[in-house]
Amino acid sequence: MTHDPLIDIQDLQVHFPIKGGLLRRTAGVVKAVDHVSFQIDKNETVGLVGESGCGKSTVGRAIVRLNEATGGKILYQDQDILSLRGEALRKLRHNLQIVFQDPYSSLNPRYTVKRLIAEVLTVQKGYSTSEAYKRVGELLERVGLNPIYAERYPHEFSGGQRQRVAIAKALALEPEFIVCDEAVSALDVSIQSQIINLLTDLKEKYGIAYLFISHALNVIEHISDRVVVMYLGSVMELSETEELFLHPLHPYTRALISAIPMLSGREQRERIVLKGDVPSAANVPPGCRFHTRCPYACDRCRTEQPAMRQAAPGHYVACHQV
Amino acid sequence: MEKQDVLLNVQNLRTWFNTPEGVVKSVNGVSFHVDRGETLALVGESGCGKTVTTLSLMKLLGKNSVVTADELTLNGRDIRALSKEEARKIRGKEISMIFQEPMTSLNPVYRIQRQLGEMLRIHNPGISRTEVHRRSVDILRKVGVPNPDERLKVFPHQLSGGLRQRVMIAIALASNPAMVIADEPTTALDVTIQAQVIDLLKELQRDFNTSILLITHDFGVVSQLANRVAVMYAGKIVEEGPLKDVIERPLHPYTELLILSIPGIKVKKGGRLRTIEGQVPNPLYFPEGCRFHPRCPSACDRCHREEPPQITIGGQTVSCWLRAEEGQYDT
Ligand SMILES: Nc1ncnc2c1ncn2[C@@H]1O[C@H](COP(=O)(O)OP(=O)(O)OP(=O)(O)O)[C@@H](O)[C@H]1O
Ligand SMILES: Nc1ncnc2c1ncn2[C@@H]1O[C@H](COP(=O)(O)OP(=O)(O)OP(=O)(O)O)[C@@H](O)[C@H]1O
Ligand code: SF4
Ligand code: SF4
Ligand SMILES: [Mg+2]
Ligand SMILES: [Mg+2]
Numbered sequence: 001m002t003h004d005p006l007i008d009i010q011d012l013q014v015h016f017p018i019k020g021g022l023l024r025r026t027a028g029v030v031k032a033v034d035h036v037s038f039q040i041d042k043n044e045t046v047g048l049v050g051e052s053g054c055g056k057s058t059v060g061r062a063i064v065r066l067n068e069a070t071g072g073k074i075l076y077q078d079q080d081i082l083s084l085r086g087e088a089l090r091k092l093r094h095n096l097q098i099v100f101q102d103p104y105s106s107l108n109p110r111y112t113v114k115r116l117i118a119e120v121l122t123v124q125k126g127y128s129t130s131e132a133y134k135r136v137g138e139l140l141e142r143v144g145l146n147p148i149y150a151e152r153y154p155h156e157f158s159g160g161q162r163q164r165v166a167i168a169k170a171l172a173l174e175p176e177f178i179v180c181d182e183a184v185s186a187l188d189v190s191i192q193s194q195i196i197n198l199l200t201d202l203k204e205k206y207g208i209a210y211l212f213i214s215h216a217l218n219v220i221e222h223i224s225d226r227v228v229v230m231y232l233g234s235v236m237e238l239s240e241t242e243e244l245f246l247h248p249l250h251p252y253t254r255a256l257i258s259a260i261p262m263l264s265g266r267e268q269r270e271r272i273v274l275k276g277d278v279p280s281a282a283n284v285p286p287g288c289r290f291h292t293r294c295p296y297a298c299d300r301c302r303t304e305q306p307a308m309r310q311a312a313p314g315h316y317v318a319c320h321q322v
Numbered sequence: 323m324e325k326q327d328v329l330l331n332v333q334n335l336r337t338w339f340n341t342p343e344g345v346v347k348s349v350n351g352v353s354f355h356v357d358r359g360e361t362l363a364l365v366g367e368s369g370c371g372k373t374v375t376t377l378s379l380m381k382l383l384g385k386n387s388v389v390t391a392d393e394l395t396l397n398g399r400d401i402r403a404l405s406k407e408e409a410r411k412i413r414g415k416e417i418s419m420i421f422q423e424p425m426t427s428l429n430p431v432y433r434i435q436r437q438l439g440e441m442l443r444i445h446n447p448g449i450s451r452t453e454v455h456r457r458s459v460d461i462l463r464k465v466g467v468p469n470p471d472e473r474l475k476v477f478p479h480q481l482s483g484g485l486r487q488r489v490m491i492a493i494a495l496a497s498n499p500a501m502v503i504a505d506e507p508t509t510a511l512d513v514t515i516q517a518q519v520i521d522l523l524k525e526l527q528r529d530f531n532t533s534i535l536l537i538t539h540d541f542g543v544v545s546q547l548a549n550r551v552a553v554m555y556a557g558k559i560v561e562e563g564p565l566k567d568v569i570e571r572p573l574h575p576y577t578e579l580l581i582l583s584i585p586g587i588k589v590k591k592g593g594r595l596r597t598i599e600g601q602v603p604n605p606l607y608f609p610e611g612c613r614f615h616p617r618c619p620s621a622c623d624r625c626h627r628e629e630p631p632q633i634t635i636g637g638q639t640v641s642c643w644l645r646a647e648e649g650q651y652d653t
Binding site: 151277 | 339341342343366367368369372373374384422423424425426468469472480482483484485505506509510511512513514515539601604606
């Protein structure tokens with residue numbers, strides 16, 4: 001396989017201060033993303049999974065610069081995204097887009113869809129108003145919506161339709177890369193499938209790459225070329241999709257996969273139930289951060305942090321016991 | 323069921339919108355009821371009118387909407403006659419809504435503490451500050467929020483998506499409402515936390531005899547919570563009946579296809595997922611005859627011309643010509 005990284009995330013850290021007390025001093029820090037590294041190739045879909053609160057959205061938001069990183073680098077076209085300012089940052093946003101789970105977060109409620117999308121085109125791409133309006137119709141059709149909907153406001157759609165509007169808006173600038181943050185989670189199965197099919201078609205036609213964030217492993221398995229498994233701000237395992245689902249190595253990944261409800265065509269594995277809560281990201285356990293819930297934890301796990309190493313070609317894992 | 327057990331009764335609900343494109347007939351003669359302590363699931367594809375149905379009940383639609391019904395009562399009281407102010411009071415106290423998009427119901431400028439506390443105070447006037455805190459922590463823990471003490475102090479944007487959804491559920495349930503309307507309540511949640519939320523809803527139902535109107539596309543959630551299921555298509559209910567009957571013996575071709583499109587029936591990786599052919603029709607131009615006929619594998623001539631009547635077969639009702647010989651026509 002040729003290796004052609006589009007986005008190269010190196011040692012990314014995103015910390016949020018916790019303010020406390022009367023004077024609202026910084027009382028601690030939430031290490032939402034703690035030394036994360038992985039790459040996304042051109043025309044590749046990388047799935048990002050992990051339990052709620054493990055830092056998935058924060059990684060996605062850092063790539064499109066909606067969160068300021070505390071440390072590390074994200075390389076794109078040989079530039080560090082994290083150090084871009086002004087015009088360069090604006091240009092970057094053409095190429096890197098994000099679709100959120102809650103479509104309201106990217107749609108101004110006071111504008112009609114026509115205006116919302118046309119404005120992106122006139123301001124960022126220099127289209128004339130009439131060109132932009134024509135293009136809005138095409139974009140709506142591409143996501144399976146009737147162009148007459150262009151006159152509506154965001155609240156006048158059903159949830160699934162609104163999500164498609166958000167995708168149409170993300171596509172308007174013909175990006176090279178889209179972060180899909182739980183973009184299909186709230187949709188019914190048939191629309192979910194339609195949108196996944198749409199994303200797959202766009203990938204084939206326009207060579208778009210995706211970071212596909214989801215807590216739903218069956219969706220991740222279907223859509224991803226490679227998968228990154230995160231736990232409490234860190235990457236636990238990274239591999240090609242098929243390899244990961246057939247031979248999960250990390251105890252955390254194995255527990256996640258064992259919890260997928262009835263996938264036919266595969267024996268139901270014995271369910272591994274993780275004990276205890278996910279620890280707070282403000283108080284990450286020492287050693288292997290998974291040790292408080294790991295059924296195999298030993299003394300070494302409690303003190304020494306396991307390094308990421310290659311266990312099979314392209315298959316990386318951070319665990320002392322694999 | 324005895325009449326007095328009915329908490330919510332909806333008969334022949336129609337909700338239309340005046341738009342520049344024309345009149346959008348999103349809900350077209352929908353009838354159902356929810357008994358005390360019962361869960362009714364409303365299922366159907368995107369755009370079929372589920373959310374509009376619930377927003378009509380809560381008087382939450384904009385000026386361009388026209389809502390009519392033969393009957394619309396909550397606890398025997400006519401919802402249609404309520405003023406905006408009275409309707410607002412009922413929301414939160416008697417009916418609580420868990421919205422499809424969490425940010426629509428969380429206020430971005432207040433900390434969680436305040437938003438949750440407000441709900442607790444509505445239901446328990448005069449409650450002390452320490453008691454509010456204790457109960458807030460308690461309910462957050464019940465919906466699976468780790469470190470609830472910490473979370474109370476933050477603003478909604480500081481929470482992850484899944485946490486936000488759980489906090490919203492906690493706020494909706496804090497006042498022990500008689501009726502909870504839950505629109506896709508667990509979609510952003512991990513399976514384990516989803517199970518926790520379902521348990522909480524069940525517990526609430528057991529302790530307070532709460533009624534739940536559950537809107538979801540997830541038949542897994544439906545089968546764990548619902549007593550009855552109503553299947554909606556293009557603004558109408560096409561099938562309704564007890565959970566077990568509907569899942570094991572769907573009478574309407576649409577219900578059958580919905581059940582078949584549940585993921586888990588795997589296709590080749592990267593291949594195209596199975597979907598029901600075609601799309602939910604645009605409410606501006608519903609097809610003649612049976613609204614499902616353009617997508618129905620069993621459609622015949624009559625389906626193109628005449629709308630099927632509602633037929634009762636055992637505990638189920640269905641609107642489909644295929645079943646016309648099997649049961650009794652409802653008038
Ligand atoms: N602006 C912020 N201020 C403080 N803490 C934050 C902020 N944004 C996120 N966090 C915290 O960082 C952690 C990671 O959050 P993130 O949203 O990345 O999780 P996630 O993996 O996307 O989870 P979910 O599946 O629930 O969406 C969480 O503990 C969250 O509360
Ligand atoms: N304010 C409005 N003005 C005009 N049309 C509307 C309005 N609100 C909803 N609609 C239309 O009514 C139909 C039903 O919408 P509704 O939100 O009830 O769908 P839903 O069944 O909840 O779907 P989803 O699963 O996608 O949320 C859709 O075609 C939608 O575009
Ligand atoms: S390093 Fe130890 S605690 Fe961590 S996952 Fe491996 S076995 Fe478990
Ligand atoms: S009435 Fe005809 S078109 Fe409609 S669902 Fe039944 S068979 Fe299909
Ligand atoms: Mg998230
Ligand atoms: Mg809806």
